[in-house]
Amino acid sequence: MTAVAENWLELLxxxxxxxxxxxxDARYLLRDTLRIRVEDDQSNVHFERTRGGFxxxxxxxxxxGAAFNTKDQLPGACEMAWSAARMTGGKPMVIAGAPPAVARxxxxxxxxxxxxxxxxxxxxxxxxxxxxxxxxxxxSARATYTETVGTRFxxxxxxxxxxxxxxxxxxxxxxxxxxxxxxxxxxxxCASGNDFAxxxxxxxxxxxxxxxxxxxxxxxxxxxxxxxxxxxxxxxGTLIHESLGHFCEADNVLADEYLEKKMRIGARIASxxxxxxxxxxxxxxxxxxxxxxEAVEARRTALVREGRLVGLLHTRQTxxxxxxxxTGHARTVGHRFAPLPRxxxxxxxxxxxxxxELLRGAEGGIYMSRSFGGETEGENFHLSAARVHRIEGxxxxxxxxSAAVIGNTFEMxxxxxxxxxxxxxxxxxxxxxxxxxYPLAVGMAAPHIRVADxxxxxx
Amino acid sequence: MNAGHVxxxxxxxxxxxxxxxxxxxxxxxxxxxxxxxxxxxxRVVRAGxxxxxxxxxxxxxxxxxxRAGSAADLGLASGFAFPGPxxxxxxxxxxxxxxxxxxxxxxxxxxxxxxxxxxLAGRSLPGALLRRTTAEVGIxxxxxxxxxxxxxxxxxxLEGGSKTWVxxxxxxxxxxxxxxxxxxxxxxxxxxxRAGPPxxxxxxxxxxxxxxxxxxxxxxxxxxxxxxxxxxxxxGGVESPFKPEFWLWEDGTLDGFTGSAPFDGEGxxxxxxxxxxAGRQLGMLLDxxxxxxLGRAPTGTAxxxxxxGLPVPGVNNLEMASGQDPSPRLIGDMELGLVVYDLMSEDAxxxxxxxxxxxxxxxxxxxxxxxxxxxxxxxxDLFAALRAVETLFSSDRENxxxxxxxxxxxxxxxxxxxx
Numbered sequence: 001m002t003a004v005a006e007n008w009l010e011l012l013x014x015x016x017x018x019x020x021x022x023x024x025d026a027r028y029l030l031r032d033t034l035r036i037r038v039e040d041d042q043s044n045v046h047f048e049r050t051r052g053g054f055x056x057x058x059x060x061x062x063x064x065g066a067a068f069n070t071k072d073q074l075p076g077a078c079e080m081a082w083s084a085a086r087m088t089g090g091k092p093m094v095i096a097g098a099p100p101a102v103a104r105x106x107x108x109x110x111x112x113x114x115x116x117x118x119x120x121x122x123x124x125x126x127x128x129x130x131x132x133x134x135x136x137x138x139x140s141a142r143a144t145y146t147e148t149v150g151t152r153f154x155x156x157x158x159x160x161x162x163x164x165x166x167x168x169x170x171x172x173x174x175x176x177x178x179x180x181x182x183x184x185x186x187x188x189x190c191a192s193g194n195d196f197a198x199x200x201x202x203x204x205x206x207x208x209x210x211x212x213x214x215x216x217x218x219x220x221x222x223x224x225x226x227x228x229x230x231x232x233x234x235x236x237g238t239l240i241h242e243s244l245g246h247f248c249e250a251d252n253v254l255a256d257e258y259l260e261k262k263m264r265i266g267a268r269i270a271s272x273x274x275x276x277x278x279x280x281x282x283x284x285x286x287x288x289x290x291x292x293x294e295a296v297e298a299r300r301t302a303l304v305r306e307g308r309l310v311g312l313l314h315t316r317q318t319x320x321x322x323x324x325x326x327t328g329h330a331r332t333v334g335h336r337f338a339p340l341p342r343x344x345x346x347x348x349x350x351x352x353x354x355x356x357e358l359l360r361g362a363e364g365g366i367y368m369s370r371s372f373g374g375e376t377e378g379e380n381f382h383l384s385a386a387r388v389h390r391i392e393g394x395x396x397x398x399x400x401x402s403a404a405v406i407g408n409t410f411e412m413x414x415x416x417x418x419x420x421x422x423x424x425x426x427x428x429x430x431x432x433x434x435x436x437x438y439p440l441a442v443g444m445a446a447p448h449i450r451v452a453d454x455x456x457x458x459x
Numbered sequence: 460m461n462a463g464h465v466x467x468x469x470x471x472x473x474x475x476x477x478x479x480x481x482x483x484x485x486x487x488x489x490x491x492x493x494x495x496x497x498x499x500x501x502r503v504v505r506a507g508x509x510x511x512x513x514x515x516x517x518x519x520x521x522x523x524x525x526r527a528g529s530a531a532d533l534g535l536a537s538g539f540a541f542p543g544p545x546x547x548x549x550x551x552x553x554x555x556x557x558x559x560x561x562x563x564x565x566x567x568x569x570x571x572x573x574x575x576x577x578x579l580a581g582r583s584l585p586g587a588l589l590r591r592t593t594a595e596v597g598i599x600x601x602x603x604x605x606x607x608x609x610x611x612x613x614x615x616x617l618e619g620g621s622k623t624w625v626x627x628x629x630x631x632x633x634x635x636x637x638x639x640x641x642x643x644x645x646x647x648x649x650x651x652x653r654a655g656p657p658x659x660x661x662x663x664x665x666x667x668x669x670x671x672x673x674x675x676x677x678x679x680x681x682x683x684x685x686x687x688x689x690x691x692x693x694x695g696g697v698e699s700p701f702k703p704e705f706w707l708w709e710d711g712t713l714d715g716f717t718g719s720a721p722f723d724g725e726g727x728x729x730x731x732x733x734x735x736x737a738g739r740q741l742g743m744l745l746d747x748x749x750x751x752x753l754g755r756a757p758t759g760t761a762x763x764x765x766x767x768g769l770p771v772p773g774v775n776n777l778e779m780a781s782g783q784d785p786s787p788r789l790i791g792d793m794e795l796g797l798v799v800y801d802l803m804s805e806d807a808x809x810x811x812x813x814x815x816x817x818x819x820x821x822x823x824x825x826x827x828x829x830x831x832x833x834x835x836x837x838x839x840d841l842f843a844a845l846r847a848v849e850t851l852f853s854s855d856r857e858n859x860x861x862x863x864x865x866x867x868x869x870x871x872x873x874x875x876x877x878x
Contacts, residue, residue: 040688042537042752044511045530046769051516061487067494069516077495084491084562122533140688176690183690183810224814224838224874255484255586257620336494375803377818378622380834382803406803406816408834455877457814457838 009163011071012053012155015078021057021085023095023316024157027293028053029335031150034118038125039142040133045122050150052335055081058317061090067336096319096326098296100159105290107165110195113147121145124199125171128206132175135210137217139183140176143206145199146429152293160295167193168286168441170429171202177213184401186213187370187386189429191441193286198427212370212387215399222388222403224457228362229405230355230418230450232369234426235385237444239451240276241346241432242374243381243409244269248278248303248311249329249341249434250318258379262410265309270413272307273351279445280328280344285427286441291328293339298328307413313341333437340434345427345443351419358418358450360394366456367396368403371428379409384459404459405451418450467531468504468541468601469524470725474767476594481565486573486583491562496594498767503527507536509748511769538751544603545728547721550712556632557611558593565589572617572636579644586618596720604726612717612861615639619647621831622801622819628717628861646800649831654822656835656877662796663837663873664789664823667857667865672802674777674865676811676841677707681734681742683749683758683772692811692842693740701738701845704782704852709734709744709760711775717861724763724770732758738845744772778864782852786867789853791826797835797875798823811842838874847871 012026033048055078056065064084066077113121125143132141148168155161170191177184188205192198231239246252253263262269270276280289280298292298294316302310312322315330318341330339359367368385375382388400423445431439475497482490499518502511510531512523573584590613597607615634616626623646627634665673685691711729713719722728725747734742745753746761749772762773790798801819817835821828844850853867 036533038535039684041535042748043533043535044509044748044769045533046511046513047526047530048512049514051514061489063490063492065490065492067492067496069495069497072517073495073497077493080493080562084493087491087563087566088488090487118533126535140690176688178689180695183692221812224876338490338492377801377803377816380803380816380818382816402810404814406814406836411834455836457836459810459813 024057057085059085062088094320113196131206132210175213184216228365233446236449237446275349276304282345285443287344294330347445350423420448423447470600480590483587501527505531508534552610575640652830654830683745687752706780707735718775724761786853812840814838
């Protein structure tokens with residue numbers, strides 16, 4: 001590994017030095033992924049190897065960038081990038097500085113999957129499927145294991161040279177139960193950035209997924225209407241990621257006049273009980289990293305304090321536009337694209353209430369857990385919950401079918417009226433998409449939260 | 460290709476290509492991105508087990524096949540077999556004019572769009588993306604499949620602000636920036652004023668871009684994997700067929716659509732096949748693996764979504780039959796209702812009943828558009844709507860995303876509320 005690493009850092013650096021620019025950087029990615037998918041009596045095992053890089057330069061007003069796969073393509077890619085960067089003319093863009101970083105960072109897994117035979121991992125997925133299939137009325141079960149290990153090399157023309165290893169482990173389980181023409185799904189996922197033990201816990205999750213799917217067959221659909229909802233940390237984290245988190249990405253603010261007016265530093269955008277930050281330094285999360293894709297040291301960034309906006313997530317370019325320091329949130333999916341401001345582990349800080357208190361204040365409302373995913377477009381968000389219950393007598397009561405929470409982000413953030421004290425890291429099989437860049441591993445650390453008067457409907 | 464050392468069956472797909480894209484913001488080019496791509500995907504059947512390996516960059520074929528073989532050793536035995544040779548039809552997937560477009564020319568095209576929009580709307584385009592892609596794809600397998608083709612794709616997306624945009628995808632250089640900017644300017648004008656969402660039950664006209672969302676649960680239920688697992692609503696037969704005017708085709712041969720190709724992701728010839736005919740489910744989407752599970756023949760619908768990823772059942776292109784009335788008349792006949800351009804909902808859930816946020820929509824009152832709707836939610840059951848006699852399809856259809864040919868769909872009695 002060391003020999004390869006030296007080659008890439010030196011090679012990229014040599015090409016950057018040969019071409020003057022206002023700012024330039026180059027990345028290369030070595031990534032190996034094992035995917036095991038077992039569905040009923042079928043399996044699919046796939047070894048995936050990705051080798052590729054990206055060079056870009058800022059000379060005038062626009063970025064010129066080029067992606068490539070091989071060393072032989074690198075000179076041509078540089079030519080394309082520099083030629084494109086000179087194409088537009090205009091006022092040169094400003095790029096924020098950051099202390100030069102020189103580092104070689106090795107993985108230190110708590111439990112290393114690389115020493116465990118792939119056959120053992122395949123057997124574990126088969127076992128998970130058997131556990132789900134053993135449940136009566138489950139007609140189909142699927143287990144997917146994804147293990148990615150890789151190294152990122154980032155070089156800038158301002159003296160940074162970073163090599164950082166990374167690991168992403170994720171299991172996603174799905175059980176389908178059927179009665180008549182009704183099919184319901186139960187799911188479970190777990191993930192880690194450094195610990196294979198998290199993967200081993202999936203058998204309990206398989207029982208949970210199967211039970212949830214079967215339970216949903218007899219559940220009533222949720223009635224459409226505005227309700228008070230209490231959200232499990234998984235959904236609370238997903239909701240904040242989808243609604244507020246994307247608004248805190250500085251390029252989104254710059255690209256939208258409406259958002260630019262709303263997302264001014266110091267503006268009250270949420271309930272005063274809400275504190276939110278984004279932290280790439282959460283050890284064990286898949287989205288944990290020390291340096292971002294512009295070789296800027298990552299740091300915990302406060303976004304909302306007591307309901308007021310206090311910060312945004314930046315690349316070097318957006319930081320310069322806002323006159324602040326880059327936050328280390330320039331991230332990319334793979335090697336094909338330029339970095340964008342992206343979330344890592346988005347944290348809702350623990351509040352003062354207990355879960356019981358949140359439930360007691362939500363009589364007649366809905367409790368939601370396990371996420372099918374979410375989406376945001378403009379100020380609208382959509383969040384799908386796999387498991388839904390009525391709140392009855394201050395407790396989690398009768399199960400209901402899967403449901404969605406939808407609404408306007410700014411209205412929802414202001415009607416958030418409870419934050420519990422039970423924050424946990426919820427690193428499931430969560431992937432974020434932005435433009436063409438999907439899937440990017442993200443995580444959340446969140447407690448239970450309560451939102452009043454939000455629209456709930458079936459999915 | 461020498462893969463003689465592989466015991467059992469093998470398949471090797473190789474792809475190379477390039478891409479250039481231009482990002483425009485506020486009338487200025489802010490990024491020019493190029494890409495050179497090279498990759499391969501191999502699958503091997505060993506002792507009845509299927510395994511796969513993919514790689515980007517320069518690929519050692521023997522090593523890739525060996526890795527796929529190692530993956531097969533970890534799998535379960537299946538009845539999978541690689542397809543045999545087929546006859547590939549002549550399909551126009553390549554346009555040399557697109558392939559030769561340089562970054563400078565794309566930049567100029569982007570700025571042309573901006574100037575045209577300025578002339579109509581008095582301001583610059585808030586955003587635009589222009590992209591041209593070329594690819595050469597070759598596939599061979601141990602059963603005698605051997606094919607290759609080149610493809611081009613041109614994509615233009617123009618954003619007008621206020622949640623309005625237009626986009627076109629085509630293998631050819633047939634996209635007319637003038638017409639596209641005119642269409643965008645019309646939509647921007649209609650969305651100028653805001654209207655609060657009406658509440659209650661009313662007709663909703665789904666534009667072709669929203670129809671593509673509506674059809675997701677239907678397509679998920681037509682996936683061969685859902686049949687094989689028994690999870691498809693059609694496995695046990697839906698309660699009653701859809702209305703007889705409802706036809707849906709999978710068609711990998713449609714001219715001018717980016718999903719068209721002489722063969723699918725496994726080398727099976729593409730074709731036109733009926734999925735829903737006169738309201739009845741007549742077909743399904745099968746790749747070789749799901750076809751083997753169901754004891755049927757593959758349908759030429761194995762799609763590789765990643766570069767250079769593995770095949771899964773999917774649609775090359777999807778075509779829905781048109782109806783009688785032009786979409787402007789469907790709007791004109793509405794007393795109070797919505798026109799929906801874009802929905803936010805989860806992908807490919809099997810349930811036909813869903814609630815979704817309207818991301819981009821217009822309020823219609825007295826047969827006229829009154830402004831854009833904010834924070835509206837619609838709730839409906841797709842299968843029930845497709846059974847309803849009063850559901851209408853427009854006579855005009857549009858190319859959505861390069862792979863869908865869809866009409867406007869008018870559904871009565873949709874529950875609309877504030878989201």
